[in-house]
Amino acid sequence: MSALGHLTLARFREFVREPAALFWVYGFPLILATTLAMAFSEKPVPASTVDVQLDPANPGATEALRAKLADAPGLKVEVHDEATCRKRLRTSKADAVVVPTPGRGAGHEYLFDETRSESVLGRNAADRALLRAAHPADPVPEQRAVTEPGARYIDFLIPGLLGMNLLGGGLFGVGFAVADLRVRKLLKRFQATPMRRSDFLLSIMLSRLVFTFVDVALLLTVAHFAFDIRVRGNPLAFAALVAAGGATFAGLGLLIGSRARTLETAAGLLNAMMLPMYVLSGVFFAASKFPDGMQWFVQALPLTALNDGLRAVMNDGAGWDALPRPLLVLGLWGTLSFAVALRIFRWR
């Protein structure tokens, strides 16, 4: 076997024989995805709870209101005295309160909290129920609930996690690994042999590329079975995007690892590069939420470009037509960091 083959194989062996590395690269993103998906799992909006305030002077009016509200689907109704009603509204146990005012105005009024959407929904639901009860002859429009593919939060999240995983894998898998080899003086030991330096660098890229695809395949498989997520667009365009992302982040990792003499320096630099992108590049929420003044910066980040591309292909069903911009941004970052890394690389 060639030196390139041996070097690449050695990187595979070192990786798969290190359970901690396996966990952080493969286990951790899966746990993160599952946890976040549970936290943000989308259930139908729950029924509103509406209290009717007991009017001791006119229990008939109270009962009439309760009966009308109880008839409406998707409403839970309870009757309490004034103090209890206020307390339940304050502690969010009730979403809105209907107060009977017989002989005055509409015959009832609403208490609600206008800063809480559940409270506004509760007020509207009660109002609608009472209106319908007042006009029983009006026809009710037909309603159909529909779900658009790719509209759930988990659909948004998984491409972001894929991008984040490619970033972390590339930066740590290359940057940290190279710094570690230098600290252990293995780079210097390799330099003392006839090993071609291009073989060494190529072996790092090759092994990284394979890890990247294993990584993505694993996350996608789990996401498919757990959350029914699939790549809706062109699978080749998707693969090209993943390869471009993996190569770009490997280049950034190589740049960071090209001179670091201690693991602490390497870890510091890696985190300094990674954390801003985790926040700014639209992993957990859309990058477009940042102010317009910051967008030129946010949009120039390689992870933003990758995440936009992944979401376009996975969720919007896009093909090659969505790729030029992400590939351009990634290509610029990748080429530049490789060129600089090779120029300043330190073997000892």
Added chain:
Amino acid sequence: MIPAIRVRALVKTYRARPPVEAVRGLDLEVAVGECFGLLGPNGAGKTTTLEIIEGLLDATSGEVEVLGLTWADGEAAIRQRIGISLQETRLSDKLTVRETVALFRSFYPSGLTPDEAIARVGLEEKAKSYVEKLSGGQKQRLAVATALVGEPDLLFLDEPTTGLDPQSRRQLWDVIRAQKDRGRTVVVTTHYMDEAERLCDRVAVVDYGKVIALGSPAELIARVGGEHVIDLDYDPATAARLTSDQLVALPTVTSSREEGARVTLTAGEPHRALPALLDAARATGAKIAGLTTRTATLEDVFVTLTGRHLRSDS
């Protein structure tokens, strides 16, 4: 015949404030087929010199030829013909011994099979063990195996036995001797004087970046005057001492050195020097707590030349 190594007026100055002159005009010539030792205390410039010869460091000035080639012209050719074991290399923990040696073998166009290299350092039983499971001595032998696997004409070992147990040291000595028996050249740096005396055909004693003595161990020992050393310990409770003039006047004594309550003499003929020494002690009233004679070592050579010990802890 072209020497294996030729070094002329080698200078290495590290940029710092003030600049550190690690090597200051060093000359060396190592013949093909000999085992050559570089001796000296920590910071003497041994490793710097070695790494310049190995092509891992650039010299500030001076000439270096390895196997008749310079690094500028013949880097690829030299690399294929030398094997190197560095100080403090940590090989990958999660590779097995055979995988590690096979990896290094793949860098060379020709050489031993991985199993042959492993057998030469006696690690056959550990061939399938992970590196992390090896003892310090076994790791060091593995490092030597990675240096041997390209079947080098010239083998460099930087402090190969430092910190090893006696058995591992002896196993490494056997590896070095076997290499010499095949007509290959070995260059070794070491702290251990007994090791240099046993293994090396010639040694260079390096101090402050220069060669201060060069020759076979026997020659160097003879050169400091006498192959015998007398160590005399005074009873610290008494004050009477012999003067150094008295001591060097003793028959066949060539030098005297006093360190605390111990006097170390070099003598050509102990059977003449000792009775005279005892007579002089009796006449002066000096009380002797201990008296030993031994053959001189390279350590004595170094101390005589510099007034310091090779290792501060010895």
